[in-house]
Amino acid sequence: MRDLYHDELQALIESMVEMTKLVGAAISQATTALLEADLELAEKVISADRMIDLLTNEVEDRSLDVMARQAPVAGELRATIAGLRVVTDVERMGDLALHIAKVARRRYPASAIPASLRPVITRMGEVSGTIVGKVERLIAEHDLTLADEIERDDDDMDDLHRQLFTAMLSPQWDQPVECAIDVTLCGRYYERFCDHGVSVARRVRFRVTGEPQHREALPRV
């Protein structure tokens, strides 16, 4: 019975890794679609989000099913609920990649990002990709050095986010208002994407060490 339980948990972890890989592809493609005004790629991200949602529903249903059948003891119960919350964070990261793709689609055939901000958005896409890659390994391996790295990577994201505002508020800014709106929205999407990565890092750290996770600072799931 216990062996079956642990096999089922392992299968759930594998599905979560698969979801996270899809989210990694989504944020990378959404960033390219945004920078290159690539409508086809934007549409691809938008339709692929449905697969992430289906996987999410499936992992959630299977988790609840395992919990209902196996009546996990206290520690296992908390671990499984923490797993459910990680799933939710990853799924939400997928939604945020989708939102970025929708901005790219809305502004096609132009790019929503002015030339002066391409380097910052490029970096935001890279940092997001780095974080989601580490989330994937963290779910699979529970290596807490990855959790620490994710927190540091998120500091880089916060710096990049501030650079967007600094650029838009500088006297050199000469873009139309729709550009300011799109840059503000995309900046928020990338920032939240990485916040959810930090949330996963803190949940995994808490499960492994029992160390408090400064919960009030977390994006809640």
Next chain:
Amino acid sequence: MRDLYHDELQALIESMVEMTKLVGAAISQATTALLEADLELAEKVISADRMIDLLTNEVEDRSLDVMARQAPVAGELRATIAGLRVVTDVERMGDLALHIAKVARRRYPASAIPASLRPVITRMGEVSGTIVGKVERLIAEHDLTLADEIERDDDDMDDLHRQLFTAMLSPQWDQPVECAIDVTLCGRYYERFCDHGVSVARRVRFRVTGEPQHREALPRV
């Protein structure tokens, strides 16, 4: 044992109602702070969010404790996990009220909202207040007419959100870029606030009727 279990669940519902009341006060005060450039009120919302976070942690810990001690059967397990997710939605609504208060504080002594958009933002605050009030009653009473109303109220919010963009993109728009940034961010915060209300409505409806909740359209928790 079962009586004790149900007493504990009832106490959890009462704490969730208390949390939701605090969030209702927060969104109302944040909107006033934003429109009236009321720094004191903005600071009040910002410090009160800590109480919402503490209540959230307490309700989550008690829920997990009840689940671990009482080993709920399948239906109860799903209901308790759904309750945990409602808590998360309500806590996130509190964060979004906090973000609005922070915009008010950042722009003080000016108001972040230009005169032409005051009616729209006033209505966004009212609709948000209506939704959070219905969320509170829905948690306490499980009356599904409230869930239906919340979905309709959220359609009003989506209309208001579109009105913000229409105004900013009209030829009459003559505000500086920081104003477009703040309006874009606040619009997003109000919209997400109401999305989480819809999420609660769908979770409660699903628990009561078993009717599918179109999960892919939900803000996930």
